Amino acid sequence: MKSVVELKNDLFRLGNDLNSDWYYLETKDKIGKKFYSYDSSTNTMILLVEVQGTQYEGRNTRIEDLLINDKVTIKREPNNEYNSLNLAVENKDNKSLGNLSADICDVLSPLIDKDIIIIDDASVEFVEPLSKRSAKCKKSLLTIKLILHFKEQIINSEHSSLICLLGGDQTRTWAQELSIIKCSIPLNEAKLLFEIYNRYCDEYNNDSLNYFGLDNLADEVIYARQKMKNEKITGLSYDRLYDADNLIDYMKIIIDKEAERYGQLKNYIPCDEEVYDDYYSLKDLIYANAIDENKYYWFDQCRVDKDEYEYHTGCEFNHWYEIVELYDPSQELPFDLSDEDIVSIFGFKKFESFGDLSYGC
Numbered sequence: 001m002k003s004v005v006e007l008k009n010d011l012f013r014l015g016n017d018l019n020s021d022w023y024y025l026e027t028k029d030k031i032g033k034k035f036y037s038y039d040s041s042t043n044t045m046i047l048l049v050e051v052q053g054t055q056y057e058g059r060n061t062r063i064e065d066l067l068i069n070d071k072v073t074i075k076r077e078p079n080n081e082y083n084s085l086n087l088a089v090e091n092k093d094n095k096s097l098g099n100l101s102a103d104i105c106d107v108l109s110p111l112i113d114k115d116i117i118i119i120d121d122a123s124v125e126f127v128e129p130l131s132k133r134s135a136k137c138k139k140s141l142l143t144i145k146l147i148l149h150f151k152e153q154i155i156n157s158e159h160s161s162l163i164c165l166l167g168g169d170q171t172r173t174w175a176q177e178l179s180i181i182k183c184s185i186p187l188n189e190a191k192l193l194f195e196i197y198n199r200y201c202d203e204y205n206n207d208s209l210n211y212f213g214l215d216n217l218a219d220e221v222i223y224a225r226q227k228m229k230n231e232k233i234t235g236l237s238y239d240r241l242y243d244a245d246n247l248i249d250y251m252k253i254i255i256d257k258e259a260e261r262y263g264q265l266k267n268y269i270p271c272d273e274e275v276y277d278d279y280y281s282l283k284d285l286i287y288a289n290a291i292d293e294n295k296y297y298w299f300d301q302c303r304v305d306k307d308e309y310e311y312h313t314g315c316e317f318n319h320w321y322e323i324v325e326l327y328d329p330s331q332e333l334p335f336d337l338s339d340e341d342i343v344s345i346f347g348f349k350k351f352e353s354f355g356d357l358s359y360g361c
Contacts, residue, residue, distance in 0.1 A: 005290035051098040055139035060130045063140040085109035121147040161190040162329040176298035182291040204238035
């Protein structure tokens, strides 16, 4: 099952696809405008979507009476025999005009079902009834405009955690990418997951505190590792103890063997057997339970947008390091990311709890 962040990302990808040249839409040339736009200041999205199946069940006749800007209704049909994620389109008399395409339904419906996105308005953007089309045509053309907004996720600090995922490559590009992730994992359970991860990596018995990753972070990382060791509970073993090929298998073993301490974490073990591989990490667990995510980018210590960052960096990094930090969401972050004058987050005293995802390549 996809996380909220993954579902949101699917929607943004779909929007970009709708605007792309390779995504075929019959009414694109007739309408002559973008089929997707997003206003981050209002968290509002506009999608133009073509209605499918207009030739069936007398829908051509109903579409003859439609005018531009007429209101339509989008109806969820979880019991639809062809697609349980189906979104039907109805006129003002609640009569069927067709359905949204499966690729639209597969992205929108999970967000609607989770009460993450609201359809504020649906109206006719373009209509070409069958009577106005070539005699060879069998269906009317109908495109509707959807105006959507994301609901603000209210997060109770007692039942959530805040995670900062920092990546960077200073050897060639001086690139930085920071994800601020709101996570549905309660803070006390997130700390235990970090603890399991550090045990799996045998960090507690690593006498070396040296750090060879991102510039300007050495002192902070060394401090964080020492803090992690100093906060060990007396009488509790922090040894790795159990052999496992990957983190998920290790979690299964340690949750079973030490149920009194870790038993509450069993719900975080993925059900899909295909994810039990060496690449399933703490980062994957975080994203599997993510509620929301904001990303920030720097290049050569200058704040940039995503497009400029990707233009300069692509995927050709020499050394890529990732660090993950765990925060209490009720506490303010020790840096103000809304301040455009911040040219680099390196060097801020920001560590609370620490899990090192990679020392680089």
